[in-house]
Amino acid sequence: MSTLQYLILIPGLIFVLMSVASGLIWLERRLLGIWQDRYGPNRVGPFGILQVLADILKVFTKEDWVPPFADKPVFIIAPAIIVVTVLITFAVVPFGPRAGLADLNIGLLFFLAMSSLGVYSVALAGWASDSKYSLLGGLRASAQMISYEVFMGLSLMGVVMLAGSFNLRTIVLAQKHMWNIVPQFLGFIIFMIAGIAETHRLPFDLPEAESELVAGFHSEYSGMKFGMFFLGEYFGITLISAMMTTLFLGGWFGPVLPPIVWFAVKTLAFICFFILLRATLPRPRYDQLMSFGWKAMFPLSLVNLLVTGGLILAGR
Amino acid sequence: MLALLRALWLILLHTFKKRVTVQYPERKAYVPPRWRGRIILSRDPDGGERCVACCLCAVACPVDCIALQATEDKTGRRYPETFRINFSRCIFCGYCEEACPTYAIQLTTDYEMGEYRRANLVYEKEDLLISGQGKYPGYNFYRVAGLEIGGKAKGEAENERPPVDVRGLLP
Ligand code: SF4
Ligand code: SF4
Numbered sequence: 007m008s009t010l011q012y013l014i015l016i017p018g019l020i021f022v023l024m025s026v027a028s029g030l031i032w033l034e035r036r037l038l039g040i041w042q043d044r045y046g047p048n049r050v051g052p053f054g055i056l057q058v059l060a061d062i063l064k065v066f067t068k069e070d071w072v073p074p075f076a077d078k079p080v081f082i083i084a085p086a087i088i089v090v091t092v093l094i095t096f097a098v099v100p101f102g103p104r105a106g107l108a109d110l111n112i113g114l115l116f117f118l119a120m121s122s123l124g125v126y127s128v129a130l131a132g133w134a135s136d137s138k139y140s141l142l143g144g145l146r147a148s149a150q151m152i153s154y155e156v157f158m159g160l161s162l163m164g165v166v167m168l169a170g171s172f173n174l175r176t177i178v179l180a181q182k183h184m185w186n187i188v189p190q191f192l193g194f195i196i197f198m199i200a201g202i203a204e205t206h207r208l209p210f211d212l213p214e215a216e217s218e219l220v221a222g223f224h225s226e227y228s229g230m231k232f233g234m235f236f237l238g239e240y241f242g243i244t245l246i247s248a249m250m251t252t253l254f255l256g257g258w259f260g261p262v263l264p265p266i267v268w269f270a271v272k273t274l275a276f277i278c279f280f281i282l283l284r285a286t287l288p289r290p291r292y293d294q295l296m297s298f299g300w301k302a303m304f305p306l307s308l309v310n311l312l313v314t315g316g317l318i319l320a321g322r
Numbered sequence: 323m324l325a326l327l328r329a330l331w332l333i334l335l336h337t338f339k340k341r342v343t344v345q346y347p348e349r350k351a352y353v354p355p356r357w358r359g360r361i362i363l364s365r366d367p368d369g370g371e372r373c374v375a376c377c378l379c380a381v382a383c384p385v386d387c388i389a390l391q392a393t394e395d396k397t398g399r400r401y402p403e404t405f406r407i408n409f410s411r412c413i414f415c416g417y418c419e420e421a422c423p424t425y426a427i428q429l430t431t432d433y434e435m436g437e438y439r440r441a442n443l444v445y446e447k448e449d450l451l452i453s454g455q456g457k458y459p460g461y462n463f464y465r466v467a468g469l470e471i472g473g474k475a476k477g478e479a480e481n482e483r484p485p486v487d488v489r490g491l492l493p
Contacts, residue, residue: 041336044343286333287326 088238143222178257397472
């Protein structure tokens with residue numbers, strides 16, 4: 007692709023992602039409402055879809071307050087990190103057979119690296135806010151990320167072995183006949199759990215934990231800086247759903263409909279599933295989360311790795 | 323693990339449950355008749371003001387949001403010159419209605435009192451006084467009270483005998 011094409015594609019992709027992320031706010035509120043026997047926002051515009059616009063206008067007109075005790079530069083830069091890292095990762099996602107920005111041969115590693123960089127945002131925000139709730143939130147986020155990052159990577163190695171490549175496009179092409187979710191079901195479950203923890207969505211939203219930590223790492227944030235965290239979270243959900251689609255659900259493959267539509271449908275289904283999880287599960291205690299990660303998920307992903315490797319060797 | 327999947331399934335089934343939300347402006351929730359809403363001042367069956375400006379409601383009010391000024395007409399009948407309720411402070415406890423000896427002040431079932439300007443929440447007497455009798459029809463304080471006011475001498479009230487002439491000699 008030429009530079010000009012990139013110059014059009016990149017803002018286009020960012021625009022699409024922005025709309026998706028803000029649409030997700032509406033979708034989540036609506037779905038949560040439905041699952042709690044309510045309606046959710048249904049007043050502004052048809053089905054309440056313009057609620058998004060109202061929310062955006064509101065968040066932009068809120069006072070953007072930096073507390074005097076905060077570490078100002080870090081405080082300001084922290085919310086940007088999460089948005090930037092997630093947005094950069096979208097460059098390697100293959101949306102269709104010819105769509106997608108970069109065809110990186112280490113795409114999967116790039117994704118893992120960038121999503122772990124995201125923790126800096128949360129940890130720095132918690133640190134720079136200079137408030138005990140934020141600090142606790144940031145601490146939890148770092149511990150959670152470190153432990154869940156490990157088996158997130160390990161759970162994906164089975165996929166890599168099957169495709170024989172780190173390139174996301176090659177991984178999708180390798181699933182032409184059978185989606186990875188069948189041979190790699192355990193890996194899929196582990197990756198999903200790790201993904202939820204990675205984006206700190208409920209039930210693994212311990213860094214935020216409204217009921218105990220006010221709002222965790224973003225207690226001190228307001229206005230659009232808070233909005234950036236929110237945006238980052240929704241970008242994160244979209245990213246994890248897109249990655250699950252790419253790695254386990256055959257990416258753009260599917261009958262009849264055009265590839266990009268299949269990709270969108272699968273991603274949306276995962277997003278809705280995440281919201282269903284949020285509507286269902288209570289938040290675990292912090293030590294439960296950690297021991298679940300290290301004592302259950304980590305060995306399981308190792309077993310998955312060994313068995314997959316063994317089977318591939320035996321099949322040779 | 324199985325319980326978890328079952329929980330997910332049960333929550334998903336809630337998609338088809340009946341909503342509990344009442345779509346408010348179009349459909350209104352049921353309001354019981356004794357609902358404590360917007361406060362009114364009522365009139366007696368003869369069309370006179372019931373309030374006798376005794377200030378008991380203002381004393382009973384826990385947030386001190388009632389202010390009134392008592393006065394008397396030519397016949398000696400007391401009534402409030404001004405009567406003001408600050409609804410931005412009122413907590414709708416209904417103590418004023420309980421304290422009132424004449425059924426004058428009453429809480430009604432109306433709750434749609436939203437205002438854009440705070441000052442509009444201060445209701446004056448002309449906003450409060452209605453033309454009807456409110457929740458307690460047929461009661462007229464001066465008809466049962468043994469007080470002499472214009473148009474009604476002593477002994478003319480209901481269940482009241484004419485006063486005894488203590489200086490007269492007849493039994
Ligand atoms: S309802 Fe309660 S708060 Fe309101 S005016 Fe009456 S006594 Fe005061
Ligand atoms: S409303 Fe009732 S309690 Fe209040 S001043 Fe009038 S008569 Fe007295």
